Amino acid sequence: MTSQVRGVQLARLLGQWHALPGRRRSPDYAALAGAVRGLLADGRLPLGVRLPAERELAEALKISRTTVTAAYRELRESGHLASRRGAGSWTMLPGTHRVASTGLWTPLDDRDMIDLGVAALAAPPELLPAARAAAEDLPRYLGGAGYHPTGIIELREAVARAYTDRGLPTSPDQIMVTNGTQHALDLVLRLALAPGGNVLVEAPSYPNALAALAARRARITTHGLAVEEPGWDADLLLGGLRQARPKLAYLIPDFQNPTGHLMPAALRERVVATAHAVGTDLVVDESFVDLPLDGTVLPPPTASFDRHSRVITIGGMSKPFWGGLRIGWVRASAPQVQRLAAARVGVDMASPVLDQLVAVHLLADAPGIVAARQAQLTVQRDALLAVLAQRLPEWRVTVPHGGVTLWAELDGPISSALARAAEEVGVRLAPGPRFGLDGTLERFLRLPFTLPAADLVEAVGRIAAVRYDLDRGGRSQWREPAVIA
Secondary structure, eight states, X not given: OOXXXXXXXXXXXXXXXXXXXXXXXXXXXXXXXXXXXXXXXXXXXXXXXXXXXXXXXXXXXXXXXXXXXXXXXXXXXXXXXXEETTTEEEEOOOTTEEEOTTSOEEESOOTTOEEOSOOOOOOOTTHHHHHHHHHHHGGGGTTSOOOOTTOOHHHHHHHHHHHHHTTOOXXXXXEEEESSHHHHHHHHHHHHOOTTOEEEEEESOOHHHHXXXXXXXXXXXXXXXXXXXXXXXXXXXXXXXXXXXXXXXXXXXXXXXXXXXXXXXXXXXXXXXXXXXXTOEEEEEOTTTTOBOTTOOOOOOGGGGOSSSOEEEEEESTTTTOTTSOOEEEEOOHHHHHHHHHHHTTTTSOOOHHHHHHHHHHHHTHHHHHHHHHHHHHHHHHHHHHHHHHHOTTSEEOOOSBSSEEEEEOSSSOHHHHHHHHHHTTEEOEEGGGGSSTTOOTTEEEEEOOSOHHHHHHHHHHHHHHHHHHHTTOOOOOOOOOOOX
């Protein structure tokens, strides 16, 4: 069944949609159509959702129905709305466009696009030799069915050993291998959170985690992070746990995505103690824990303060190694792992054996691979910081000492508008609202430093140019797909 957005809901999403005053003022119907396209562009209005009837939206916006009718007509002509008599109108994309990994729509031919929407590195050179070695190891697994719901023992031993080396004694029975960190989170939510359960998350937070919580119809309580270090306000965070008493809290204490903050050891210990006192399970996402920069010393793992099996840790190989290798894991108590494995059988049975063998070989070479990654990221981060200071000095950025992203505070609530304008000049951005709830965070933008320095410098140059154009007061017009006959 097609979902529907009500008139008051769409009005709230649209916000201040009216055309800007001045000589270049566009008609209200064009401004309304452009605002709806903007919501589609930054992912705040889903595809395939039925829009309110013209009369309903007119009443919600306190405008004439004629204006809404004209706006819907323009959206149909640009390919962003489909209508059928008696069935209503629902959102779509022009036929020459697709949805990108960021949720933004983009032309199919985007080879020249600089993609700052994805915070992930290209594969390391060690991947190909690891794949060859894994293929040589594969025959010893071919005599069985190939289903290993908790993962092959070699990989579980390697992951457990890595936790033990970090000061958190771990046995292979406490590890379950998954198809990436997002899959790990989804399985944990299936086990630990009933539909409609209360969850505490940071704001901003990882968009795909918010999407997973939305799929569980979770009631979300947020803890706002400051731009400055350390980011978390201890009194507010602990007070939020005590007051909301959530069933679950999802936290990213190690180089938080997107802010890059690192939670101090003392706060980790207090969070675990408070979670135990109020009956909250902690899901700790360690996606970036392997990427400290500038010689930053990591605090102890959050789970090292856990004495009551309240902390479930998830991690994976996407950030330090390669996103195309879909290997993640859950670290929990052995009974929890067995319950997760039982829940998993109804989802996907097990992870591919060959991919797990590749992961085993990469983890064996992890010290060298990670050191090269850290050196690469440091150079790219510093290049991004330098060009931002030169081209966009009004933006406020806290230097992260790990991870792969900058969280920039802009000089106005323009994040979504800037993302749309940047798309037109070949730069894909993930605007601030994608990392929060209800369209907030328009003053912020996530900028990953995972691309080569030259690409980052070029991207910021283009962003600075369109930022200047936004100040000139003109509304960028929607470009029709080019037709070549």
